[in-house]
Amino acid sequence: MYGRILVALDGSPPGERIVPWVRLLARGSGSVVRLLTVCRPVREPIMARGRAVAYVDQLEDRARGHALAYLQGLAARLQEDGIPAAVEVRFGDPVETILTVARDSAVDLIAMGTRGTRGLGRVLSPSVTRAILTRAPLPVLVARLRGQRAA
Amino acid sequence: MLVRDCMVRSVATIEADVALGGAAAAMARHGVRHLPVVHRGRVVGLVSDRELLAARPSPATSLTIGEIRARLNQIPVAEVMVRDPTWVVPATPLAEAARLMRDHALEALPVLRDGQLVGLLTEATALGVLATLLEGEPGSAS
Amino acid sequence: MQVKTLMKTSLVTIDPTATLAQARELMAAEGVRELPVVRDARLVGMLTDRDMRAAAASTLPPLARYEHPPLLDRMAVAEVMTQDIVTAGPDTPVREAACLLSGLGGSSLPVVDDGLFLGLVSTRELLGVLAGVLDHRRPAGFSHILIPIDGSPAGADALAAGVALARQHGSEMTMLHVLVPFGRYAVAELVPAALLTELVAARKAGACRLLRKEMPPLEGLRIGLEAVEDDPVQGIVRVAARIDAQLIVMARRSRARSLVEAVVRAAPCPVLLVDSGKEPPDARA
Numbered sequence: 001m002y003g004r005i006l007v008a009l010d011g012s013p014p015g016e017r018i019v020p021w022v023r024l025l026a027r028g029s030g031s032v033v034r035l036l037t038v039c040r041p042v043r044e045p046i047m048a049r050g051r052a053v054a055y056v057d058q059l060e061d062r063a064r065g066h067a068l069a070y071l072q073g074l075a076a077r078l079q080e081d082g083i084p085a086a087v088e089v090r091f092g093d094p095v096e097t098i099l100t101v102a103r104d105s106a107v108d109l110i111a112m113g114t115r116g117t118r119g120l121g122r123v124l125s126p127s128v129t130r131a132i133l134t135r136a137p138l139p140v141l142v143a144r145l146r147g148q149r150a151a
Numbered sequence: 152m153l154v155r156d157c158m159v160r161s162v163a164t165i166e167a168d169v170a171l172g173g174a175a176a177a178m179a180r181h182g183v184r185h186l187p188v189v190h191r192g193r194v195v196g197l198v199s200d201r202e203l204l205a206a207r208p209s210p211a212t213s214l215t216i217g218e219i220r221a222r223l224n225q226i227p228v229a230e231v232m233v234r235d236p237t238w239v240v241p242a243t244p245l246a247e248a249a250r251l252m253r254d255h256a257l258e259a260l261p262v263l264r265d266g267q268l269v270g271l272l273t274e275a276t277a278l279g280v281l282a283t284l285l286e287g288e289p290g291s292a293s
Numbered sequence: 294m295q296v297k298t299l300m301k302t303s304l305v306t307i308d309p310t311a312t313l314a315q316a317r318e319l320m321a322a323e324g325v326r327e328l329p330v331v332r333d334a335r336l337v338g339m340l341t342d343r344d345m346r347a348a349a350a351s352t353l354p355p356l357a358r359y360e361h362p363p364l365l366d367r368m369a370v371a372e373v374m375t376q377d378i379v380t381a382g383p384d385t386p387v388r389e390a391a392c393l394l395s396g397l398g399g400s401s402l403p404v405v406d407d408g409l410f411l412g413l414v415s416t417r418e419l420l421g422v423l424a425g426v427l428d429h430r431r432p433a434g435f436s437h438i439l440i441p442i443d444g445s446p447a448g449a450d451a452l453a454a455g456v457a458l459a460r461q462h463g464s465e466m467t468m469l470h471v472l473v474p475f476g477r478y479a480v481a482e483l484v485p486a487a488l489l490t491e492l493v494a495a496r497k498a499g500a501c502r503l504l505r506k507e508m509p510p511l512e513g514l515r516i517g518l519e520a521v522e523d524d525p526v527q528g529i530v531r532v533a534a535r536i537d538a539q540l541i542v543m544a545r546r547s548r549a550r551s552l553v554e555a556v557v558r559a560a561p562c563p564v565l566l567v568d569s570g571k572e573p574p575d576a577r578a
Binding site: 204205206208211214219225226231241246249250253264279282284 | 346355356357365388391392394395416417419423424426428436530531535537561562
C-alpha cells in the first residue's frame with residue numbers, strides 16, 4: 001500500500017524509535033525504505049586564535065560521514081529483515097529538504113518522530129513535524145518519541 | 152506475539168523513598184533482580200541488583216557491618232536507580248522489545264498502559280520464549 | 294541451530310593475574326559487561342560486571358570515603374571472578390543456551406571444547422535470534438488499528454486507508470466515535486437524573502448506528518465498534534491504550550489540526566495521517 005517510505009531521522013537514539021514501526025509497516029506492505037537525515041548547514045569555519053582550523057567543507061564532510069555511517073547501520077538492519085533500504089544525507093532546512101526529497105523520490109509516505117517541547121533544538125522538533133504534517137501532499141506516519149520507546 | 156503475551160503481570164515495585172536495604176530485601180523476598188521504582192503512582196525509575204551492588208561497600212571497607220547497614224538505610228533507592236527508564240506498551244511486538252533490549256543492553260522493560268505499570272518484560276522471560284519457540288525445531292533436541 | 298553458529302569468537306579475554314583496574318578499563322574500552330578469564334587458551338572463570346561491582350568500592354560518597362580504591366584496584370581478577378560456571382559446547386543447541394541463560398540470569402554463556410575457550414554466546418545474540426524467529430513465524434503487520442470516525446467525508450478517507458492497511462496486515466480494526474459528554478451541555482442540568490442515563494444510552498446507540506453505516510464490507514475483517522463519551526483527544530487516546538492499538542489512522546484536516554496534533558502527542562502508538570481528497574493541504578507552514 002505504501003510502496004515507498006521516506007523516514008526522516010535526526011541521528012538521535014530517540015529519533016530512531018520510528019524505525020521499528022516502519023519495519024512493521026514495510027514488512028506487511030512489501031515497501032522499500034529511504035532513510036534521510038538533514039544536517040544543519042555549517043555556516044562558519046571553526047576559528048582558533050584568529051585562524052581557521054576547520055573549514056566549512058571539512059566540517060560538512062565530517063558531519064555527512066557521521067550521519068551516513070549511522071544511517072547505513074540502520075539500513076543494514078532493515079535489509080537483514082528483508083526490507084530494501086537506501087540512505088541519504090542532505091544539508092539544509094529540514095522541512096524544505098524533507099519535502100523535496102519526498103517529491104524527488106516519489107514516496108508514498110513520510111515517517112517521522114516528534115518529540116515534546118523539551119528538546120535540544122534538533123532537526124525533528126515539533127515545529128518541523130507540524131510543518132511536514134501541514135504541507136506534505138502525502139500521508140505521514142508520526143510516532144511520539146519521548147517516553148514511547150519502540151512503541 | 153506482543154509484549155502483553157509474555158510479560159510478568161504482578162510486578163513487585165518499590166517506592167522511591169525506600170532505603171537501599173529495603174530494596175535489597177524486596178528483591179530477595181520476591182526473587183527478582185529488577186524493581187520498578189514508583190513515586191505518586193508513576194514509574195520514575197528502575198533499580199536492579201547491579202545498582203545495589205555498586206552502592207554496597209567492598210569487602211575491604213573499614214566500616215563495620217552495623218555501620219554499613221545504618222548508612223545504607225539512610226540512602227533512598229531514588230539515588231541509585233536508573234531514572235526515566237525505557238518502557239514499552241502491551242501492544243509492542245515482542246520482536247521489537249527484544250531488539251530494544253539487545254540494542255540498548257537493557258535487562259528489564261517496564262510495560263506501561265496509559266502511564267500505569269501493567270507489567271515487566273525481562274531478558275529471562277524473553278529467552279524463555281525463545282527456548283519454547285525453538286522446541287520442535289529440527290536438530291533442537293540435545 | 295547450534296551455538297557454534299551464533300557465538301562470538303574474536304573476543305577480548307583477560308588473564309587471571311590481571312588487576313581489577315585493568316579489567317575495568319578493558320570492559321569500558323570494549324563496551325562489554327563480562328570478560329572470559331582465560332589462561333593458556335583454557336577458560337578458568339568469568340569476570341562479570343556484577344562481580345566487579347561487588348568487589349569494588351561503593352559509588353556513594355558517604356560510603357566511598359571508607360574504602361581504599363588503590364588497594365582494591367590492585368586485586369587480581371582471579372580473586373573476584375566466578376569460577377563455577379556453566380558452559381556450553383560448540384554443538385549445544387541454541388534452544389538449550391537460551392534455557393540456560395534464562396534460568397541462570399547471566400548475560401553470557403562461554404563455549405568451550407574440552408576446556409579450550411572458543412567463544413561466548415550472549416543474550417545479545419539470543420535476543421536477535423528471538424526477534425528474527427518471531428518476525429519469521431507470523432507475517433509482520435499491525436495487530437490492531439484504531440480509526441476514529443466523526444461522520445465527516447475526511448473521516449471516510451481515513452477509514453478507507455485504515456481498512457486497506459487492515460486487509461493487507463490481517464489486523465483487527467476498531468472504529469471509534471467519541472461523543473462530547475452530555476454532562477458538558479448546560480441543558481444537562483435541566484434533565485432529570487432518571488432520564489439522563491437513558492439519554493446517554495440513546496446517544497451511544499445513535500453513535501453506533503453512525504458507525505455501522507460507515508462500516509466497510511467485512512470480507513474477513515474483524516471490526517469492533519466503540520462509542521464513548523469523553524474529551525475528543527483523550528477519548529481516542531484512552532481507547533487506543535485500552536485495546537492495545539498499534540496504529541491510529543486519522544485524516545489530516547486544517548480545521549482539526551490541533552486535535553490531530555494533540556492526539557499525536559498523547560497517543561500510545563504511532564498515528565498515520567492520511568490525506569483527505571476533499572480538502573487540499575494547507576499551504577501555510
